[in-house]
Amino acid sequence: MYNYQNDLKMTGENGAKFGAGWTPLEWGGASYDFITKRNSVTFTLPSDWSGASYSLTGAVTSSGYGAEAGAHRSIGRVNGESPNLAAVSRSYDYSVLPKIVIPVHQKPKSDIYATTGDWIYKNTQNPIVSSTGGEWAVIGLARAGYAVSDGYYASYASNVISTLIKNNGVLHAKKYTEYSRAVLALTAIGYDVTNVGGYNLLDRLADFDAVCWQGVNGPIWALLALDSHGYEIPVAPSFKTRTTREKLVSAILEKELTSGGWTLAGNAADVDMTAMAIQALAPYYPTNGAVKAAVDRALNKLSQLQNENGGFGIIDGASAESSAQVIVALTALGIDPDADSRFIKNGSTVVASLNSFYVDGGGFSHGANGSRDGIATEQGYYALAAYNRFKAGKSSLFNMSDVKIADAVQIVNSLINSIGSVTIDSGNTIKAARTAYDALADSQKSMINNLQALIDAENTYKALIAKVDNVSALISKLNDVKYSAQFKALMDEARSAYNALNEAEQKHVAGYPLLTAAERKYTQLENAQRVIELIDAIGTVTKNSADKIDAARSAYDALSNAEKTLVTNYSVLTAAERKLTALVAGGSTKVIGNGNTKLSLNGITYMVDAEAATLMKQIDTLTKAKKLNMKLLATAYTAYMDMSDKLKAQVFNYDDLEALTNKAGEENHTDAATGIQIEDAPWYVKINVKKSVDKSVSDIIKNSIGSNEMLMLWDINLINMLEGAEYYPDASITLSAPADDLSRFSQVRIAHYDGSKNEYLACTVADGRITWQTQSFSTFAVIASEAATLNELENSDKPSVMAATSPEAQAESPMWVIVLIFALTAAGIAAMAVVIILKRKAKR
Numbered sequence: 087m088y089n090y091q092n093d094l095k096m097t098g099e100n101g102a103k104f105g106a107g108w109t110p111l112e113w114g115g116a117s118y119d120f121i122t123k124r125n126s127v128t129f130t131l132p133s134d135w136s137g138a139s140y141s142l143t144g145a146v147t148s149s150g151y152g153a154e155a156g157a158h159r160s161i162g163r164v165n166g167e168s169p170n171l172a173a174v175s176r177s178y179d180y181s182v183l184p185k186i187v188i189p190v191h192q193k194p195k196s197d198i199y200a201t202t203g204d205w206i207y208k209n210t211q212n213p214i215v216s217s218t219g220g221e222w223a224v225i226g227l228a229r230a231g232y233a234v235s236d237g238y239y240a241s242y243a244s245n246v247i248s249t250l251i252k253n254n255g256v257l258h259a260k261k262y263t264e265y266s267r268a269v270l271a272l273t274a275i276g277y278d279v280t281n282v283g284g285y286n287l288l289d290r291l292a293d294f295d296a297v298c299w300q301g302v303n304g305p306i307w308a309l310l311a312l313d314s315h316g317y318e319i320p321v322a323p324s325f326k327t328r329t330t331r332e333k334l335v336s337a338i339l340e341k342e343l344t345s346g347g348w349t350l351a352g353n354a355a356d357v358d359m360t361a362m363a364i365q366a367l368a369p370y371y372p373t374n375g376a377v378k379a380a381v382d383r384a385l386n387k388l389s390q391l392q393n394e395n396g397g398f399g400i401i402d403g404a405s406a407e408s409s410a411q412v413i414v415a416l417t418a419l420g421i422d423p424d425a426d427s428r429f430i431k432n433g434s435t436v437v438a439s440l441n442s443f444y445v446d447g448g449g450f451s452h453g454a455n456g457s458r459d460g461i462a463t464e465q466g467y468y469a470l471a472a473y474n475r476f477k478a479g480k481s482s483l484f485n486m487s488d489v490k491i492a493d494a495v496q497i498v499n500s501l502i503n504s505i506g507s508v509t510i511d512s513g514n515t516i517k518a519a520r521t522a523y524d525a526l527a528d529s530q531k532s533m534i535n536n537l538q539a540l541i542d543a544e545n546t547y548k549a550l551i552a553k554v555d556n557v558s559a560l561i562s563k564l565n566d567v568k569y570s571a572q573f574k575a576l577m578d579e580a581r582s583a584y585n586a587l588n589e590a591e592q593k594h595v596a597g598y599p600l601l602t603a604a605e606r607k608y609t610q611l612e613n614a615q616r617v618i619e620l621i622d623a624i625g626t627v628t629k630n631s632a633d634k635i636d637a638a639r640s641a642y643d644a645l646s647n648a649e650k651t652l653v654t655n656y657s658v659l660t661a662a663e664r665k666l667t668a669l670v671a672g673g674s675t676k677v678i679g680n681g682n683t684k685l686s687l688n689g690i691t692y693m694v695d696a697e698a699a700t701l702m703k704q705i706d707t708l709t710k711a712k713k714l715n716m717k718l719l720a721t722a723y724t725a726y727m728d729m730s731d732k733l734k735a736q737v738f739n740y741d742d743l744e745a746l747t748n749k750a751g752e753e754n755h756t757d758a759a760t761g762i763q764i765e766d767a768p769w770y771v772k773i774n775v776k777k778s779v780d781k782s783v784s785d786i787i788k789n790s791i792g793s794n795e796m797l798m799l800w801d802i803n804l805i806n807m808l809e810g811a812e813y814y815p816d817a818s819i820t821l822s823a824p825a826d827d828l829s830r831f832s833q834v835r836i837a838h839y840d841g842s843k844n845e846y847l848a849c850t851v852a853d854g855r856i857t858w859q860t861q862s863f864s865t866f867a868v869i870a871s872e873a874a875t876l877n878e879l880e881n882s883d884k885p886s887v888m889a890a891t892s893p894e895a896q897a898e899s900p901m902w903v904i905v906l907i908f909a910l911t912a913a914g915i916a917a918m919a920v921v922i923i924l925k926r927k928a929k930r
Contacts, residue, residue, distance in 0.1 A: 198444050199470045203232045205448030205458075206467055213242040215249045215257065215264070216794075216871065218460040219832075221271035226468035228274035229475065229483055239275040240504035243497070246272065247283035247521055248514035255285045260789060262297050265290040266307035270484065273314045276492045283518060284525040288312070292322040294329040298337055302348055302359065305337040309366040314486045335370060338363055339380055346383035347391075355387045357398045361411035365484060368418035381419070388412060389428040396434030397442070399453075406443035406450040406462040409436050410469035414483050417476040424473070437473060440466055495533045498522045502536045508546040510554065510591045516543050550591065557583045558596040564604040569611040577604055592827065599824035599854030603761065614652035617641045621655045627665040635662050651749035657709040660741045661688040681736055698736035701725050709742045714753070719746055720770060720808050754807065760800065765820040770808045776801040783865050787837050790844055791869050796837075798823065798868040815861055822857040823868070831870035840864040 203226070210223040224242050227234060246268055249257065257264035265287050269279045272287070280286045291297060291312060297304045309331065312319060322328040341348055341363075347355025348363045364384055370377040388398070397404025398412055413436055416423040423429055424437040443450040449463035472483035481488050492500070501519040505512060519540055523531065531537075560580035567573065580601055584592060592598070620638040624631055638659050642650065650656070668678055668690055681694035687706050694702065704722045708715065726737060734740070751769030756762070764773050779801050788796055802821070804813040828834050828851050836847040836858045846869075849858035856868060 198441050199230075199467075199474060201448035202444075202450070202463060202467045202470070203227065203230055203448075206464060207232060207234060211238075212245070213238075214245045215268060217267070218464065218871075221267045222461070222464035222468060224271040225274045225483075226464055226471050228271075228489075229468060229486075230471040237500075237504035237506065239277075240500045241515065242275065243272065243277050243282070244501060244504065244515040244518035247518035250283050250285050251517060251521060257290075260296075260299055262290055262293075262304055263300060263307045266311040269311040269317075270314055270486075273311075273486050273489060273491070276489050277497060278491055278494065279317070281494060281522075281525060283521040286320065288317055289320050292320040292326070292329050294322070294327040294333055296326075297329060297334075301350060302338060302341040303350070303362070305334040306362050306366045309334040309338070310484050313366075313369055314484050315489065315491065316487065335367065335374070335377065338366060339376060342380050342383070345387070346380075347387040348384070355384075355391065357388065357391055357408045358411045360384050360388060360391075361408075361415040364415035365411075365418050368415070368482070369485070371419060385419075385421075385428065388415075392429060392431050392436065393439075394431050394434075395439060395442075396429075396431050396436055397439030398436065404439055404454070405452055406440055406459070406466045407452065409440040409443075410462075410465040412436050413440060413469040414472045417472045418482040418484070420476070422476070440469060494522075494526055495530050498526060498530075498534055499536060502534070502540045502543075505539070505543045508543045508550070510547075510550045510588075510594050512543065512547055513551075516540070516547055520544065551594075554587065554591055554594045557587060561595070561597045561601045564600055567604050567607040567611065569608065569615055574608065577601075577608060581605070593829060596826065598826055599761070602854040603824065610646070610649045611652055613645060614649045617645060617653050618655055621653070621659045621662075624658070624662050627662045627669065629666075629669050631662065631666055635659070635666055639663070647748055648752060650745065651752045653745075656745045657706075657739075657742050660739060660745075661690070664688075664690050664738060678738060679736060687739070692738060694736040694738070695733060697725075697729065698733050701729075701737055702739050705737070705739050705743045705746070708746055709739075714746065714750060716750060716754075716807060719750055723747060723770070724808060761824040762800065762802065763822050764804070765822075766817070767804070767813075767815065767819050770806060771813050771815075772805045772807050774803050774805050779865055783839060783841075787839055787844070787865070787867050787869075791837060794869050794871040795831075796867050796869050797828075798825075799865070800867075801865050803863045818859040818861045820857060820859050821866075822855045824854060825851060825856040825868070826854075828856070828870060834868065834870045836860075837867040837869050838862070838865070839867075 206223050207227060210219050213224050214220045220242075224239065226232075228239070257268060268282075269287050269291070272279050272282065280288060291308045297308045308329065311317075312329075312331065312334075319329050319331070338348075343349060343353060343355055345353075345355065347360035349356040349359050364381055367377045367381055371381050372378075392398060393404050395404065398408035399405040412429070413423045416426070416429065416436075421429075424435045429436050440450070443452075443454070443456075443462065443466065445451055445458040445463075447458075449458040450466035451457055452459040452462045468483060475481065475483065498519065501515070501522050505515050505519060508516070523534060523537070523540065526534070557580065560576070560583055564573075564577055564580060584595060584598070584601065587595070617638065620634070620641050624634045624638060627635075642653060642656065642659060645653070664678065665688070671678075678690060679693040681692075681696075681698065683694055683696045683699040685692045685694060685699040685702060687702065692699070692702070701722060704718065704725070708719055708722060722743060726734065726740070726743060729737075737743070747769040751767075754769060754772040755764045755767060757773050757775040760775050760777065762773065762775050764771070777800055779799050783801075784799060787799070800823075804815070804819075805811070806813040834849060834851055834856065836849050836856075838845050838847055838860060840862055841864060847858045847860060849856050849868075851857075860866075
């Protein structure tokens with residue numbers, strides 16, 4: 087018998103340690119190893135596991151002798167019960183503690199595969215040109231043979247065409263993996279990539295130098311795209327180096343590390359890059375000796391990099407995406423990732439590792455115990471598609487020779503049919519269909535059987551646009567807000583017209599923030615006007631004026647700060663209050679104060695010190711001026727702040743000075759040209775906005791945000807009007823800018839580039855404005871995504887290094903980033919730089 091003291095250890099998912107108190111086993115583990123010093127073990131499985139039972143098996147072995155010491159019985163698991171695993175009696179003189187291995191049978195792979203496909207299809211109803219909610223979803227669904235609705239893939243093709251039209255045939259000026267990704271997705275759905283709205287996407291991949299700009303990932307994905315359907319490489323312009331398959335293969339092999347495998351930067355093999363390189367080289371493995379040798383070294387390296395639980399990952403442990411890339415690589419070579427002994431660790435395979443990241447309801451998390459992640463879900467799904475195709479004896483994921491490419495007539499008919507019921511959001515689909523139709527030869531055009539449907543759709547759409555444009559025109563007249571019946575009628579007309587639109591149409595109205603701003607301003611003017619009238623009603627001040635003065639004061643105090651600045655006769659109220667004080671104290675000739683200088687202002691006599699008298703006269707002059715003089719106000723304010731408390735108490739019209747500074751603050755804190763405002767800043771801080779930003783800075787930001795959209799871009803700084811110098815706040819300041827409806831985007835953030843680093847700031851969008859906080863002022867951009875891709879952006883010391891942490895990163899980082907890493911190595915800080923790049927594993 088082995089019957090030792092109660093001392094229990096267990097190794098669970100990702101090396102997690104569990105002590106004698108036990109923690110419920112994590113879902114999806116392929117096996118759990120632990121060492122026991124007692125003859126029975128009791129533990130509880132999570133109550134939310136699905137299925138009627140799970141098999142628990144194991145054996146007691148003596149590592150010292152390598153012999154099995156006893157078998158453990160299988161136990162059916164019933165929800166809510168705690169199965170007991172008891173050791174069979176054996177007599178052994180153990181030199182080491184026995185080891186028990188318990189395989190845990192996972193949720194069936196077919197369920198994970200099906201529910202993840204369901205989730206992607208349900209949540210990606212309008213796939214766009216994007217690494218999330220775009221190509222990877224389309225490729226996964228198409229290669230899985232998932233049953234999509236009529237027009238689903240046509241909607242993706244329409245979005246590609248619309249993007250090309252919008253940008254004059256450019257998906258990205260530098261990142262040619264955008265073209266590779268689109269070629270793969272369009273090929274997967276049987277679309278002719280040589281005529282996408284009149285553009286041949288292969289043309290870009292014919293420019294070898296441009297393809298290689300991003301580093302090794304450029305040729306990897308170009309080779310995958312070109313080989314996906316045996317595409318002929320177009321002839322490049324005479325001044326360009328033409329791409330060939332041989333050059334792409336050589337470019338990849340040249341980047342192999344001496345120890346085997348590939349990486350984006352540094353000299354340590356990266357799982358994702360190594361797996362992707364294998365995917366691209368797989369077709370050449372049987373016939374090219376150099377490729378075979380490099381791939382064999384890479385396979386050995388991947389086997390070495392595999393974690394004890396069968397998973398893959400470098401910086402932050404195993405990840406779904408890394409496992410997904412390995413599965414695609416192995417199946418491309420005809421290797422079973424669920425059976426090959428090189429890729430099984432402690433009884434767990436890479437497929438089991440991927441499935442361990444499954445999220446109930448479909449999809450995968452990036453890391454252990456995480457929430458559903460877009461990139462992990464889409465790449466995990468296409469990896470399962472690759473695995474299922476392999477098991478079914480079909481071609482590999484990116485070998486799309488089995489796909490029949492539709493002819494141009496079929497494509498146009500499909501695009502027209504995909505239009506369906508015309509709404510305000512049908513513009514891209516209609517334009518894509520028209521563009522594709524116009525690109526046909528005359529003989530092909532005669533074969534289009536639904537041309538009238540396209541013409542009818544265009545006419546319907548024009549009418550919808552005209553209705554929206556009418557509302558936009560009405561709103562455009564509301565720039566100069568005035569308190570008048572005429573302006574209110576115009577404003578109400580614009581509001582009524584806007585409200586008559588449906589929700590989708592409202593999103594297309596240009597300048598809606600101008601309408602909401604006009605309504606807010608008019609309400610402020612209306613409230614201020616009531617107070618103005620109350621102050622005017624005071625008239626000549628007598629001892630009986632107290633009620634009128636108190637009413638005016640109460641109404642004024644109830645206003646917001648912005649409304650107070652609109653009360654043009656506030657100084658009349660403060661003068662009336664001082665006059666009433668004098669009358670009550672002893673008549674109209676009563677003198678206020680006991681200083682050495684006599685001063686008469688607005689019918690009241692003051693005795694104050696000379697310095698206070700001078701300032702009071704300055705304030706009175708400023709108050710009576712028709713236009714606010716910022717320079718004189720700054721002088722008066724500085725004089726007051728420099729006074730002693732005794733002198734400050736003698737400035738009896740300080741309320742007027744405060745009202746003036748509040749009004750000045752309203753002006754200084756708003757940029758009239760852009761409508762951008764700041765809060766939480768002193769009145770004398772003026773916002774300075776430049777809409778024209780240096781192109782090099784603009785390009786840096788654009789190159790750092792991947793396929794996300796940059797909607798607005800400004801250079802913003804603050805000026806201290808008292809000192810005539812730039813203002814640097816001690817704490818965060820709130821900024822807000824007008825923003826047309828952004829509801830079509832799932833995520834919006836502020837990109838801030840200060841000349842040396844890029845950061846991404848959270849923001850809120852409400853009432854036609856986008857609001858964020860910062861303590862540092864320079865270049866700001868509003869970036870947005872229709873998919874959840876902004877989560878992939880991380881702050882970095884260099885924008886393009888930051889970009890390398892995104893799902894686009896390894897495919898989109900220019901060679902100078904790699905040079906930067908080596909430069910940092912020389913400075914002794916390479917490890918930090920590599921962590922920045924690899925913190926979130928990048929997957930193409």
